[in-house]
Amino acid sequence: MKRQLSITNLFFIFIPLVIGVAGCSKGVSVNSDDLEGRNYGTEKVVVVVIDGPRYEDTWGMEQQPNVPKMAHELLPQGTFFSNFQNNRRTVTVPGHTAIATGNYQGISNDGSELPDKASFLQRYLKETSKPSSKASIVTSKIKLNVLAETNDPEWKGRFTPHTNNGENGKDRADTQTYKEVIKTLQANQPDVMLVQFKGPDSYGHANDWEGYINSIRETDSLVFELWNYLQQDSFYKDKTALLVTNDHGRHSTGHRDGFVSHGDWCKGCKHISLLALGPDFAKGSIIADEYEQIDIAPTVGVLLGIPVPAYDGGKLIMPLLEPEDQRTALFKSSALHEPFAGFPPLSAPQKQDNP
Numbered sequence: 001m002k003r004q005l006s007i008t009n010l011f012f013i014f015i016p017l018v019i020g021v022a023g024c025s026k027g028v029s030v031n032s033d034d035l036e037g038r039n040y041g042t043e044k045v046v047v048v049v050i051d052g053p054r055y056e057d058t059w060g061m062e063q064q065p066n067v068p069k070m071a072h073e074l075l076p077q078g079t080f081f082s083n084f085q086n087n088r089r090t091v092t093v094p095g096h097t098a099i100a101t102g103n104y105q106g107i108s109n110d111g112s113e114l115p116d117k118a119s120f121l122q123r124y125l126k127e128t129s130k131p132s133s134k135a136s137i138v139t140s141k142i143k144l145n146v147l148a149e150t151n152d153p154e155w156k157g158r159f160t161p162h163t164n165n166g167e168n169g170k171d172r173a174d175t176q177t178y179k180e181v182i183k184t185l186q187a188n189q190p191d192v193m194l195v196q197f198k199g200p201d202s203y204g205h206a207n208d209w210e211g212y213i214n215s216i217r218e219t220d221s222l223v224f225e226l227w228n229y230l231q232q233d234s235f236y237k238d239k240t241a242l243l244v245t246n247d248h249g250r251h252s253t254g255h256r257d258g259f260v261s262h263g264d265w266c267k268g269c270k271h272i273s274l275l276a277l278g279p280d281f282a283k284g285s286i287i288a289d290e291y292e293q294i295d296i297a298p299t300v301g302v303l304l305g306i307p308v309p310a311y312d313g314g315k316l317i318m319p320l321l322e323p324e325d326q327r328t329a330l331f332k333s334s335a336l337h338e339p340f341a342g343f344p345p346l347s348a349p350q351k352q353d354n355p
């Protein structure tokens with residue numbers, strides 16, 4: 001089964017009163033004419049990808065002890081998508097490519113191949129004629145260099161964003177990447193930025209449970225610090241959207257080698273998360289409709305007023321875009337200022353569909 005409706009259904013069973021007004025449809029197809037004439041307060045966008053934590057170890061846990069900053073401090077200021085998915089290849093480069101370009105592609109995971117489509121960063125530079133420093137990719141993994149380029153002859157070698165990926169030809173620690181992110185924000189003042197933290201993935205592959213959980217907590221803190229940084233910098237304050245998501249999860253507990261690996265279509269690998277903070281987004285909201293990685297790029301395009309096509313079933317994330325009075329699928333509650341226990345445990349892993 002491709003879709004994860006059982007998660008949504010469970011969600012309603014466990015907390016029907018809390019989430020009762022939210023719609024339960026799978027993804028929402030959208031006519032962007034609905035957005036005609038909308039003006040967004042968002043002028044800058046930062047997308048943070050936390051590489052490879054499982055939903056069951058992050059937002060899927062009762063009280064969310066491993067993502068306390070995001071779940072308890074940031075969610076009251078933003079909108080959370082509890083049914084966000086990687087619906088294609090659940091590995092690093094394909095996941096990031098889907099996020100950056102809006103296109104699912106069978107791209108190599110070793111950094112030897114370029115995306116087929118231009119990223120929202122390239123499109124931003126083209127549309128605004130700004131220098132490359134205004135779109136920036138800062139990552140812990142060096143192989144994500146490929147995100148700055150594309151095979152598309154119309155775009156190849158043009159409108160290439162600034163990159164700062166890994167260090168001395170190697171991957172680097174997330175705390176180091178975070179320092180580079182802040183330096184870049186200070187020095188270049190980019191309008192669009194893509195950041196990647198690798199900790200959960202690296203410790204997972206090392207079969208280091210404690211390191212894995214600690215790195216989830218570390219990335220949670222780094223996201224919190226980054227948001228606070230943006231909110232005290234007059235260039236970014238109140239005009240920046242921060243989207244926090246994942247490239248993939250990891251195998252569900254009990255499936256194959258569990259948290260150590262990833263890459264198939266089990267629930268643990270596919271079910272990721274999206275937290276959105278920014279001037280145009282509702283606060284303290286949880287959306288249970290399904291959205292997926294390829295929806296991010298066209299949605300960023302609308303927020304920034306630049307054309308970013310949707311590919312392959314990609315759609316706009318309407319709860320982030322429609323006028324406040326039309327946000328019928330939103331759940332809003334002051335109760336979210338308290339730690340909430342709304343997310344159900346994941347059900348037993350399904351049989352593997354495909355490697």
Ligand SMILES: [Zn+2]
Binds near residue numbers: 201205
């Ligand atoms: Zn991995």
Ligand SMILES: [Zn+2]
Binds near residue numbers: 266
């Ligand atoms: Zn899996």
